[in-house]
Amino acid sequence: MFDKILRYVESVEKEAIPQLSVNCVILGFHEKALHVVVNRISLDSVHLMVLPGGYVYQKEDLVVAMERIVKESTGLEKILFKQFAVFGKASRSFNREFTKSRVFKSKADKGVLDWFSKRFVSVCYLALVDYSKIELRPTQFMDGAQWLPVNKLKELAMDHSDIVKSACESLRKEMPYTPIASNLLPSKFTLPELQALVESILGRQIDRPNFRRKILKTGMITKIGSDTSNKRRPADLYAFKHGRKTSLIEEYRFGF
């Protein structure tokens, strides 16, 4: 499995900015919880769970690299994103995880070891996507991609758990200013669904009647019908007036 990694690294490294990487926290909303896309690197006995990421090519804008990585993972082209942090401690590398693997002990060669112990500065982006519309695909030398609820992700490699935490905080901060939800929900949704999303981002409950009023008063959504799904009383269906956004603009303000 080293061959796969080395082949990828070697093919990319020479055309890329040396110690710089982009990492993407791709968030989706599913079953009343925020989920994040993670990839798996298998090193024989050891499995590293990591965020989608990669190098930035010499002639590639930083943002373009991020979009490329998100597209590789999700297939999506125009996404809502935000550059929310840079992780740049001198000790940042996969070295610790790597040297724990059995593979390392037996057959690691210098090239692989060097790469896994290389220091990276990572520019981190947040991307919001519609969970229901995405088929995940593993990229690069990864051998698996999956959604993980953001609450249960202690086991990510390196400092990637911290990156996700930081992303969620950033999202929470932006919440009141932006139609974030329009990118995390299907095009048609009910108000209780929207409320569950907002609550999961903010991490607290909101009074239902008050939530309705506030959201409706912003004028960002319109009623478009009634829910057909067979539960209890059917909920009204809504849609965002202006569709998907690709930038975080302070357009509506509804501070909770």
Place this chain on the structure above:
Amino acid sequence: MFDKILRYVESVEKEAIPQLSVNCVILGFHEKALHVVVNRISLDSVHLMVLPGGYVYQKEDLVVAMERIVKESTGLEKILFKQFAVFGKASRSFNREFTKSRVFKSKADKGVLDWFSKRFVSVCYLALVDYSKIELRPTQFMDGAQWLPVNKLKELAMDHSDIVKSACESLRKEMPYTPIASNLLPSKFTLPELQALVESILGRQIDRPNFRRKILKTGMITKIGSDTSNKRRPADLYAFKHGRKTSLIEEYRFGF
């Protein structure tokens, strides 16, 4: 003057992350206006005005690099800072400015040209300092450091004007949540002074009585005496309760 630049670059480049730089937007408050620290690079006829910045050493945390750069420019050690943006377009270099200089046409050698046309990804930090306590000093290969009002800085090199603009926006966003002012004012100040600062950050006027009430209600400042300066009616003197902060924590909330 190339010698100076080349000597610096060569001495630093081999121990640093290749195409990564840190830039600092060091802000101070003076005469009712925000000012930013800029350095001057003289290339014979052409003068480049740039933000303080530099490489990140291989064994140096990103934040430490930033602190080093701020200290070089201002002498300050513990400052309030924030990483607010990354500038990473593929076209980002000093090439355009450099090739305009007369020096380039006459005596530029390949080494210098290479360096000036190198692509950099710049991690940008905002630093808030007390204008009155600082003696600026030119750093690295710069030959002058000065304060410039943030309103009049079209003439900065590369995209550094955009960086400052972005910094000011970020500051404006953080304003309502943080005791930012404590780092931009002397330890003793009057409410009108504080109001002038807040107004200059937000870019709009605030009703004086309402400003007083809001600030006082947060409990972040205490009255400590009366102003002695000889103008009209003496203003009350205040001080921040908890002194200088070195991190932006959501501690007080007073949304204007």
Place this chain on the structure above:
DNA sequence: CCAAAAGTGTTGTAAATACACCCATGC
């Protein structure tokens, strides 16, 4: 006494909150 800047009070409106209530469906 007057002008200018600092500080205080009042009032009307809008926003936020809490909570009681009614409605539509499945079982």
Place this chain on the structure above:
DNA sequence: GCATGGGTGTATTTACAACACTTTTGG
């Protein structure tokens, strides 16, 4: 019919903004 979740109404409190007013100084 009753439990459950969806939707509506209303009263209280708090925040906000506007503006009139008083106080203290220098000239």
